[in-house]
Amino acid sequence: MTCTSTLKPGWSPMTIGLMVLGFIVFWPLGLAMLAYILWGDRFHTIAGNARAQWQTSPLRDSFQATAPRTGNSAFDAYRERELKRLEEERQRIEAMRAEFDSFLQELRRAKDQEEFDRFMASRGRGPAGPAPL
Secondary structure, rough: OOOHHHHHOOOOOHHHHHHHHHHHHHHHHHHHHHHHHHHHHHHHHHHHHHHHHHHHOOHHHHOOOOOOOOOOHHHHHHHHHHHHHHHHHHHHHHHHHHHHHHHHHHHHHHHHHHHHHHHHOOOOOOOOOOOOO
């Protein structure tokens, strides 16, 4: 059993215990755990949004370290092509990761629905239908 399968954002005995322990050991750890409990399910989205904003920021070029030109135009052109290819590959992998994250989220939602339906069936009410208006 891995840590990610047992430690989910939200109020559970484990997360509350870790938060209290964090405050006892070193108060910033407790605050970090509290932030994880409250906003942990949105960390990937927040990081992705920040990355997208940075990619379109005009400040990006001023902070990004670029290699100086070598003076050999053939090598410089080759280097630029390879860097562009690598950036496209990175973007493709990021898109795949985002698709996989949404796939996992849908699997978790389906599992939660199945567990809820099983609970309702055990109480003799059957699966829950859409809520009445």
